[in-house]
Amino acid sequence: MSRTKTLTDYIRTIPDFPEPGIMFRDVTTLFGDPRGFRMAIDQLLHGFAGIRIDKVAGLEARGFILGGAVAHQLSTGFVPIRKKGKLPGKTLEQAYQLEYGEAIMEIHEDAIAPGETVLLVDDLIATGGTAEAGVSLIERLGGKVIGCGFVIDLPDLGGRARLEAMGLDVHALSSFGGH
Numbered sequence: 001m002s003r004t005k006t007l008t009d010y011i012r013t014i015p016d017f018p019e020p021g022i023m024f025r026d027v028t029t030l031f032g033d034p035r036g037f038r039m040a041i042d043q044l045l046h047g048f049a050g051i052r053i054d055k056v057a058g059l060e061a062r063g064f065i066l067g068g069a070v071a072h073q074l075s076t077g078f079v080p081i082r083k084k085g086k087l088p089g090k091t092l093e094q095a096y097q098l099e100y101g102e103a104i105m106e107i108h109e110d111a112i113a114p115g116e117t118v119l120l121v122d123d124l125i126a127t128g129g130t131a132e133a134g135v136s137l138i139e140r141l142g143g144k145v146i147g148c149g150f151v152i153d154l155p156d157l158g159g160r161a162r163l164e165a166m167g168l169d170v171h172a173l174s175s176f177g178g179h
Contacts, residue, residue, distance in 0.1 A: 007043065008174045010036030011152065023178050025152050027123045031065055040173060041069045044121065044149040047171030051146055054116035055079050059105070059134050060086070063122035066151065070121055079111045079118070081134045092140055096133040105130065107137040114142025124152040125172060128159030135168065152176060 010030040017024040030036045044066065057079040058067025064080055071078035084093060084104035091106040112118060118138050125131060125148070135145050145168060153160050153172035163170050 005035070007036070007039055007151070010039075011174065013176075023176070025124065025154075025176055027062060027151055030151065031062075037069070040066065040151055041073060043173045044070055044151075044171070045073055047149060048119055048147055048169075052117050053119045053146060055112055055118045055143070057081055057107075057112075057118050057120050057134060057138060059120070059122040059130055062124075066123060066149075067121040070119065070149070079107065081105050081107050081137060092137055094133040094136045094140075096129040098129065103130075105133045105137060107134075107141065109141070112138055112141040112143040116143045117146045118143045120145055120148045122148075122150055124154065125150040125159040125163070125170070126154045126157045128157075128162035131159065131163055132166070135163070135166065147171065149173075154178070 010033055012026040012029040014024040014026055030040055053074055055077045056067045056071035058064045060082045068078050084106055087106050087108055090109045092109055093104050093106045095102050095104050120134050138145050147169035148163055150172045153175045155175055156177055160170050
């Protein structure tokens, strides 16, 4: 008798990518399987059941896939938070630190109305820098981040703790040690 698959069964691990010593957690295998993808979306929603969500914001790029599906399931709008220079309209930008240097995320100025509640979604939480930049952009537009949902948490990198220290409700569907 075969056991029922869990979410982590759908996530492929690729050793030494993008550099030696890194265990890359690949969610494309999860996205490519209808049962795995449905499971991820259902579980992301479960963590925020009963909470009013006006918009779902997704972080570039895999957060677009998850966030779009979550927004569809909730019958609400989707807001992309993108790397600098990718959005065509007027934007707000937020710099954040990378391991070596700095990057900038942007959001359209009219993407979120003051007072709207927003769920931030991405595939993975590592150091938390990108998610923190996304939260800052949402809040600068007057939105209230009601929580953050991720498929994967890499707790050794401290991102979840960083977001929780900001008072955010963080739900991750799986956890992997290491980098």
